[in-house]
Amino acid sequence: MNRKHLEWIFMICLVAGLGSCNLNMPKEKNTSFETLTVEKQDITVPVKYSARMKGRTDVIISPQVSGQLTRIAVTEGQRVTKGTVLFVIDPRNAQLDLEAAEASLEAALAAESSAKLEYESTKNLFEKNIVSQYMLTDAENSYKHAVASVKQARATANRARVTLGFCTITAPVTGSIGEIPVRTGDQVSPGMQLTILSGNSNMDAEFSVTEGLVEQMVQYGMSTADVDKYIASLPDVTFVMKNGTEYPHKGRITSMTGVVNATTGSLSCKASFPNPEGHLYSGIQGTIVLPYSEKDVIVVPLNAVVRLQDKSLVYKVQADSTATAVDVTVEEVGNGKDCIVKSGLSVGDQIVTTGANNVKEGQQVLFNEDN
Numbered sequence: 001m002n003r004k005h006l007e008w009i010f011m012i013c014l015v016a017g018l019g020s021c022n023l024n025m026p027k028e029k030n031t032s033f034e035t036l037t038v039e040k041q042d043i044t045v046p047v048k049y050s051a052r053m054k055g056r057t058d059v060i061i062s063p064q065v066s067g068q069l070t071r072i073a074v075t076e077g078q079r080v081t082k083g084t085v086l087f088v089i090d091p092r093n094a095q096l097d098l099e100a101a102e103a104s105l106e107a108a109l110a111a112e113s114s115a116k117l118e119y120e121s122t123k124n125l126f127e128k129n130i131v132s133q134y135m136l137t138d139a140e141n142s143y144k145h146a147v148a149s150v151k152q153a154r155a156t157a158n159r160a161r162v163t164l165g166f167c168t169i170t171a172p173v174t175g176s177i178g179e180i181p182v183r184t185g186d187q188v189s190p191g192m193q194l195t196i197l198s199g200n201s202n203m204d205a206e207f208s209v210t211e212g213l214v215e216q217m218v219q220y221g222m223s224t225a226d227v228d229k230y231i232a233s234l235p236d237v238t239f240v241m242k243n244g245t246e247y248p249h250k251g252r253i254t255s256m257t258g259v260v261n262a263t264t265g266s267l268s269c270k271a272s273f274p275n276p277e278g279h280l281y282s283g284i285q286g287t288i289v290l291p292y293s294e295k296d297v298i299v300v301p302l303n304a305v306v307r308l309q310d311k312s313l314v315y316k317v318q319a320d321s322t323a324t325a326v327d328v329t330v331e332e333v334g335n336g337k338d339c340i341v342k343s344g345l346s347v348g349d350q351i352v353t354t355g356a357n358n359v360k361e362g363q364q365v366l367f368n369e370d371n
Contacts, residue, residue, distance in 0.1 A: 033365050034354035035317055036304065038345050040296050046334040047292045051207035051239065053284040056272070057173045057199030063089060064166040066189040074177050079278050080197070084171045087194055091167035098164050101157035108146070108153035115139075115146035175199035176281060198282040203273045205239055205251065207288045208266035231256055237271050238289040239280075249274050251288075294333075298341040304353040305330055305339060314345065315352040315359045323352055323359045 071088035074080060122139035125131040178196035182188065236250040251273035271288055273280065305328070306313045312330050315323040328344030345351070352359055359365070 033323075033352045033356070033359065035350050035365070036300065036353045038298055038300065038341075038349040038351060039347055041299055042293065042295045043297065043299050043333060043338070043340070045292045045294055045340075047290045048334065049207040049209065049288045049290070051205040051271070051286055051288040053203050053205055053239075053273075053280050053282060053286070055175060055198035055200045055282045056202045056204050057175065058282055059172055059175075059197045059199065061086060061169060061194045061197055062191055063087070063169065063188045063194065064190055065089060065094065065163055067091075067093065067167065067187070069182060069184055069186045069188050072180065072182070072184055074180075074195075076177055076180050076195075077281075078177045079175070080171045080177060081174045082171055085168060086171055086177070086197075087169040089167040089169070089188060091164055094160065094164040094167050098157065098160035101153070101160040105150070105153040105157045108150040112143075112146035112150045115143040119143040169194070171197055173197060173199040174201060176278060178282065196282070200275050200278060200280060200282065203275045203280045203282075204254070205237075205271045205273060205286075205288055207269055207271070209256070209269050210266050235291050237291075239271075239273060239286055240289060241284065241286045247273065247280070247286075249276075253290075294340060298345055298347070299333070299338050300330075300341055300345070300351065301353050302332070302337055302339050304351055304356050306356055306359075314341075315356055316345075317350040317352060317365055321365050322362050323365050325359075325361055 067089040069087060070090050073085045073087065080086070119139040119142065122131055122136050126133070126136040175198045178198060180195045182192075182194055188194065231253055234253050236252060239247040239251060241247065251271040253269055254272045255270045256267055300314070304314055306315070306325075312328050313325045314328050316326050318324055326344050329342040330339040331342060332339045352365060
C-alpha cells in the first residue's frame with residue numbers, strides 16, 4: 001500500500017470518527033421571565049401641585065411725599081432688617097417748612113403768654129369792681145383764642161416734622177428687596193412704587209387642590225367647622241424648585257378656602273415654610289409635594305404594565321405556565337417604578353414583570369430557579 005492510499009484511509013476514518021462523536025452543540029432556549037404574586041399593601045403616593053412662593057408680609061414701598069430722590073441706600077435682592085434706611089428724598093423743602101412751623105409756634109406761645117397775663121390782670125381788676133364784665137369777657141376770649149392758636153401752630157409743626165420724616169423711607173419689616181424701578185435723581189410722588197419688600201422670614205406657597213382629590217382625602221364633610229380640623233390632620237409638605245432641588249425645610253398647609261372655584265373646580269390653599277437662611281424669594285415657582293397614603297391597595301411594578309394605545313395590559317400566568325393578557329386600570333404613584341392597580345387583578349394572581357413587553361399571548365413562561 002503506497003503513501004497516497006494511506007492518506008485517503010486516514011481521512012475516511014477521521015470523518016467517520018467525527019460523525020460518531022456526540023458534540024455539545026448550542027440549543028435554542030426559551031426566554032425566562034420574572035414573575036410576581038399579587039398582594040395588597042399600603043403605599044404613600046406623592047401628590048404634586050404647581051405652586052408660587054410669596055412672602056407672608058410683602059410690602060409695597062411707596063413715598064408719602066413728593067420730591068427728588070437723592071439716595072437709594074439698598075440694592076435689589078439685599079436682605080434688610082426692620083428700620084433700615086431704603087430711600088432718601090430731598091428734605092430741604094420739608095426742613096424749611098418745619099422751621100417756619102416752629103417759628104409760628106414760638107410766636108403763638110408768646111401771644112398766649114401775653115393774653116394770659118392780660119386776662120389775669122383784668123380778672124383781678126374786675127374783682128375789685130374797677131373794670132366791667134365786658135372787659136373781663138373780652139380778655140378771656142382773647143386768651144382762649146391764643147390757646148387755640150398755640151394748638152394749631154403745634155399741630156402744624158408736628159405735621160411738618162412728620163413730613164420731614166417721610167423724606168427718609170425705612171424698612172417696615174425684615175425681608176428682601178425686590179426690583180427697584182427708580183434711579184437717583186428721579187422725581188417721585190405718593191403712590192409711586194419704589195420697590196417691594198418681601199418679609200421672607202416665613203413664606204407662603206400658594207397652590208390649588210382639585211376638588212376630586214379633596215373628596216378622596218376628606219373622610220368628613222368640608223363644612224366650615226371641619227376645615228381647621230382637616231388642615232391640622234394633613235401631613236407636612238415639601239417644596240421642590242423648578243431645577244429639581246428639594247427645599248430642606250418642611251412646610252405645613254395653613255389655609256384652604258371652603259368654596260370650590262366654579263371655573264377651575266379647585267380649592268385655593270397656602271402652605272407655610274420657614275425661611276431662616278433667606279433662600280426663598282417671592283415669585284419663585286415650583287412644586288408642592290403632599291404625601292397621600294393609600295391603604296390596602298394592589299401595587300405592581302411599572303415594567304409589568306404593557307401600554308397598547310389607550311389600553312394597559314398585564315400578562316397573567318395561568319396554571320399551565322402560559323401567559324394571558326388582561327386589561328387593567330392603573331394609577332402611577334409618582335416614584336417612577338410602581339403603580340396602583342384599580343381593576344383587573346386580584347390578590348394571589350401571578351403576573352409577568354421583567355420581560356412583559358416580550359411576552360406573546362399563550363406563550364409558555366419559564367420561571368427563574370429562585371421563583
